[in-house]
Amino acid sequence: MSGPSDFQPSNPALKWIERRLPIFGLIHSSFVAYPTPRNLNYWWTFGAILSMMLALQILTGVILAMHYTPHADLAFKSVELIVRDVNYGWLLRNMHACGASMFFFAVYIHMFRGLYYGSYKEPREVLWILGVIIYLLMMATGFMGYVLPWGQMSFWGATVITNLFSAVPYFGESIVTLLWGGYSVGNPTLNRFFSLHYLLPFVIAGVVVLHVWALHVAGQNNPAGVEAKTEKDTVPFTPYATIKDMFGVSCFLIFFAWFIFYMPNYLGDADNYIPANPGVTPAHIVPEWYYLPFYAILRSIPNKLAGVVAMFSAIIILCFLPWLDSARTRSSKYRPLAKQFFWIFVVVCILLGYLGSQPPEGIYVIAGRILTVCYFAYFLIVLPLLARIETPRPVPNSIADDVLAKSKGRAATAASVMLAMVVAGSLLVGGTQNAKADEGGTAPPAQKWSFSGPFGKFDRGSLQRGLKVYKEVCAACHGLSYVAFRNLADPGGPGYSPAQAAAFASEYKIKDGPNDQGEMFERPGRPADYFPSPFPNEQAARAANGGAAPPDLSLITKARSYKRGFPQFAIDFFTQYQEQGPDYVDAILQGFEDKAPAGVTIPEGSYYNKYFPGHAIKMPKPLSDGQVTFDDGSPATVKQYAHDVTTFLMWAAEPHMEERKRIGMQVFFFLVVFAFLMYFTKRKVWANAH
Amino acid sequence: MTTASSADHPTRRDFLFVATGAAAAVGAAATVWPLVAQMNPDAATIAAGAPIEVDLTPIAEGQDIKVFWRGKPIYISHRTKKQIQEAQSVALSSLPDPQPDSARVKAGHDQWLVVIGICTHLGCIPIAHEGNYDGFFCPCHGSQYDSSGRIRQGPAPANLAVPPYAFLSDTKIQIG
Known part of the structure; x- marks a missing residue:
């Protein structure tokens, strides 16, 4: 199809190059003149969307690597500094982190599309297998990328996933030690994961080149599943496919931007805002949503080795798909039974994803086993059987016939694509709910926060009062180590002037040194200094507080969450509700009760808190009415204190939130306008083709 | 594509193409800005x-x-x-x-x-x-x-x- 091109540039300089390296001819034959079936629908634009996502991930990743420190002691902090201090660092980090999810979202659509339309069948077997290899590489890359921020989920995800290899008979332990570079997951592991996370995307890019090459040799499949025979069946790639792909991309970007600017932590886990702690495993280890179906398969098998084998088989089996499904009709459009089974399979995958996010107990285990059997049965029983017993409907003679036949139902197609996008979006959302089982805490009441929603802004007065509460009460035990005094004067913050921030800083004693005599000394704080922590180290904090170290509060409102439950979490996606953390912190501060209710025993040295998981908290009731006086006449009540200090801590956790939402609104406005322009441009261009 | 029109009689199609192209250029420029600006000294360094x-x-x-x-x-x-x-x-x-x-x-x-x-x-x-x-x-x-x-x-x-x-x-x- 893409044989030697007869393309000749007219510019003499380009001609000179072309005679020595026919690169312009290659580009012309691959991306301009390349004949593409004229009946492709919008599911085919996901190839272009994936190319864009790969380029974007590599670009933002290379940039993040300029600021990131791959060291066990510094990685978590360096990520926080990227988000807080680097110019547009928050944007780049959100793009990269949400981008990984979007990449997987797009690849799953791409794969299901291939499955539905039989794109793996002769002569596209190698094309399909290359795709499976890309998918495997993506999974490895995504996993190692998730380890890099070195939060609790990073660390324990790395531990659990690397331990999969310990299931290998005889060599398991040696393999795991080799992967770790130590006796446990630690600094050497982080270093090599960083190195490989940087390498693998370029390997993916290489395999993508092969994937596209194979595609251009075999030619694209199409919804009708019949090969292009004449000129009438195809249109040139540029402008037709290019413009259509660009419209698809611009719609996808709107979806992507929703996450980047409004829901950056929706797909993440609150536990990953707690620095890695090798001594404490989070209550529920859940991988990122895109691994959940395979995680569910792993957990359904009660035998360690068999579970690991089943999990990897679930992916490897895709390589054999071209031979498992020997039906001659490609497209499921003309296969009434295969079509139904395809949709059942999609539901099975989504349900497996849901089960992967639930705790492995009771009904979930049994359902997981049934669905695991269904998953494998689709490939090993249903598809081979259907090839023998199914009577397909007649396929059109040519692509041109197919186009003529369906030109009446075009509006319906567009509507169905839109509907499918919405459904797919909410399904993605459905797969993300984390396994935060009831741990004995009452769900905190959802509060009204000035900073919630797309136009949310911090209440300056509340921030200033919250700072006062933190300084006079919380700071006795809790650090705020990622916040610098200069931040108090940053736009979108408490609204102090640089001079006020400097005066505030000078009230603090900061340890500095060594001086010329080699001694440490104390000096007044400067704007560049960070809030000093009340204890010199974790052991001292532990010793002074009955064995429980008070956590640093810089990220507390992002590091705490609670289960929102179904269907609330799906509604949250559309209402942009992101305030579980503030709700929880506020509730804890107000949840102390002098007497535990009957039936709840609180150990010595702990206190009853209605909202704390397990109810027994080591922190004594920190706030009481009248403890802090406000200059602005706000009521000196615990309710007010809790609300203000939580607002302040939300700002401390995300000082650029106002900027994020403001830029988000601009980006949204632009993208919607651009998508409309692209849509009409696409229609004009395609007007010539019909 | 644009052969149907001439410079004296810009058509609605031309206008649409120019507008879309211009929007794409603006979007690309606005995207490049943060990608380059991140190289400047960060707030902590300043x-x-x-x-x-x-x-x-x-x-x-x-x-x-x-x-x-x-x-x-x-x-x-x-x-x-x-x-x-x-x-x-x-x-x-x-x-x-x-x-x-x-x-x-x-x-x-x-x-x-x-x-x-x-x-x-x-x-x-x-x-x-x-x-x-x-x-x-x-x-x-x-x-x-x-x-x-x-x-x-x-x-x-x-x-x-x-x-x-x-x-x-x-x-x-x-x-x-």
């Missing part, structure tokens, strides 16, 4: 570059110290009478980068020379009290500076730069 105070009392006549400000070495020299004399008496016309000594020190504080200790040739650190001019000598390519930090000999094109600073008292300066 905050750490705030002015510093240096106590001059421990520096005896004829001695000099090196302090760091914004990652740059700053030489603070307590010049001898002889050095001041030499710096003031040299004929300006004989200097590659003519500048009187009075423009390089603060009035009334002739004995204190404060310069950024980075050779203006290619950024090496000159050594104090070396060279033929009672000033600085750069070991990399042989540039020689006098007791006022002015280039006298060698490949460097300009005098050692004087950082922004001020005397807070007779014995204390603030750099930056």
Whole structure:
């Protein structure tokens, strides 16, 4: 199809190059003149969307690597500094982190599309297998990328996933030690994961080149599943496919931007805002949503080795798909039974994803086993059987016939694509709910926060009062180590002037040194200094507080969450509700009760808190009415204190939130306008083709 | 595509293509901005570059110290009478980068020379009290500076730069 091109540039300089390296001819034959079936629908634009996502991930990743420190002691902090201090660092980090999810979202659509339309069948077997290899590489890359921020989920995800290899008979332990570079997951592991996370995307890019090459040799499949025979069946790639792909991309970007600017932590886990702690495993280890179906398969098998084998088989089996499904009709459009089974399979995958996010107990285990059997049965029983017993409907003679036949139902197609996008979006959302089982805490009441929603802004007065509460009460035990005094004067913050921030800083004693005599000394704080922590180290904090170290509060409102439950979490996606953390912190501060209710025993040295998981908290009731006086006449009540200090801590956790939402609104406005322009441009261009 | 129209009669199609292309260009430019701006110093680096105070009392006549400000070495020299004399008496016309000594020190504080200790040739650190001019000598390519930090000999094109600073008292300066 893409044989030697007869393309000749007219510019003499380009001609000179072309005679020595026919690169312009290659580009012309691959991306301009390349004949593409004229009946492709919008599911085919996901190839272009994936190319864009790969380029974007590599670009933002290379940039993040300029600021990131791959060291066990510094990685978590360096990520926080990227988000807080680097110019547009928050944007780049959100793009990269949400981008990984979007990449997987797009690849799953791409794969299901291939499955539905039989794109793996002769002569596209190698094309399909290359795709499976890309998918495997993506999974490895995504996993190692998730380890890099070195939060609790990073660390324990790395531990659990690397331990999969310990299931290998005889060599398991040696393999795991080799992967770790130590006796446990630690600094050497982080270093090599960083190195490989940087390498693998370029390997993916290489395999993508092969994937596209194979595609251009075999030619694209199409919804009708019949090969292009004449000129009438195809249109040139540029402008037709290019413009259509660009419209698809611009719609996808709107979806992507929703996450980047409004829901950056929706797909993440609150536990990953707690620095890695090798001594404490989070209550529920859940991988990122895109691994959940395979995680569910792993957990359904009660035998360690068999579970690991089943999990990897679930992916490897895709390589054999071209031979498992020997039906001659490609497209499921003309296969009434295969079509139904395809949709059942999609539901099975989504349900497996849901089960992967639930705790492995009771009904979930049994359902997981049934669905695991269904998953494998689709490939090993249903598809081979259907090839023998199914009577397909007649396929059109040519692509041109197919186009003529369906030109009446075009509006319906567009509507169905839109509907499918919405459904797919909410399904993605459905797969993300984390396994935060009831741990004995009452769900905190959802509060009204000035900073919630797309136009949310911090209440300056509340921030200033919250700072006062933190300084006079919380700071006795809790650090705020990622916040610098200069931040108090940053736009979108408490609204102090640089001079006020400097005066505030000078009230603090900061340890500095060594001086010329080699001694440490104390000096007044400067704007560049960070809030000093009340204890010199974790052991001292532990010793002074009955064995429980008070956590640093810089990220507390992002590091705490609670289960929102179904269907609330799906509604949250559309209402942009992101305030579980503030709700929880506020509730804890107000949840102390002098007497535990009957039936709840609180150990010595702990206190009853209605909202704390397990109810027994080591922190004594920190706030009481009248403890802090406000200059602005706000009521000196615990309710007010809790609300203000939580607002302040939300700002401390995300000082650029106002900027994020403001830029988000601009980006949204632009993208919607651009998508409309692209849509009409696409229609004009395609007007010539019909 | 545009053959159907001519320049005199722009069609709605042309307008649409131009508008879409322009929007794409604006979007691309706006995207590139943060990708490039992230390379500039981050907020923590800028905050750490705030002015510093240096106590001059421990520096005896004829001695000099090196302090760091914004990652740059700053030489603070307590010049001898002889050095001041030499710096003031040299004929300006004989200097590659003519500048009187009075423009390089603060009035009334002739004995204190404060310069950024980075050779203006290619950024090496000159050594104090070396060279033929009672000033600085750069070991990399042989540039020689006098007791006022002015280039006298060698490949460097300009005098050692004087950082922004001020005397807070007779014995204390603030750099930056």
